[in-house]
Amino acid sequence: MNIKSLHHICIQTEKYCESLDFYTRILGFEIIKESKNFHRREYNTWLRLENFMIELQTPKKGDKLKEWNSLNEGPVHLCFLVENVSKEYSLIKEKGYTNFKVKNGKEIYRVENGYLFKIKAPEGTEIEIRDNSEI
Template sequence: MGIRMIHHICIQTEKYTESLDFYTRILGFEVVSETANFHNREYNTWLKIGDFMIELQTPKAGDKFNVWSSLNGGPVHMGFLVDSVEEEYERIVELGYKDFKVKNGKIVYEVEGESLFKIKAPEGTEIEIRDTDIK
């Protein structure tokens, strides 16, 4: 049958409260389920926006995560499509969130004529926000 769609990404965090607030209050995900004491983890929580889900996990008891780096192999960032980059940037700023990536002295910048910005989640995940689809 083959792959139909991306279902979820699992994000591990040692900053559970901050990450949960970021994904729900700042990005607008809804909590589907929050399970305490999940397989030796403090929390395993499912978040959803549209048809896309994030599985947010705390480390297993006694484990310590490596610090995130864009030099790691594997996923570097997640990208979300919005109606207006400028309006989404202003909305996030009005909510008091300030951890944006700056490129060439700008937060909102262009790549090949298309506006975007990147915001950093508390656990280190880089989120790209853009208003144009890839053609």
């Protein structure tokens, strides 16, 4: 197998408008294509931020999604690398978004070689923002 890169992640949501606003206005993704009535879904929308895409979709008609839980198997969070965690944290707060994860009483915390914070998207996806790519 010769994988070139990660193409996209697909996120289902029953909070389509809130999630679309979060990924575009708060995180800066742009809408590439929004399809209505797509394969029994109210919406299927492609979002892009540089070379990374999210396929944001509503559930198929008649389906009820289970609430996101970090104890489920599979992906636990998405992580985006930034130059300055404090600056990005402030920008998100200035936009009025406040659903940050708190750890030991703090929203921004130190990890090996840098800092990070986590926010929850309206549909429940946990988003990590960090300033160092070293693990």
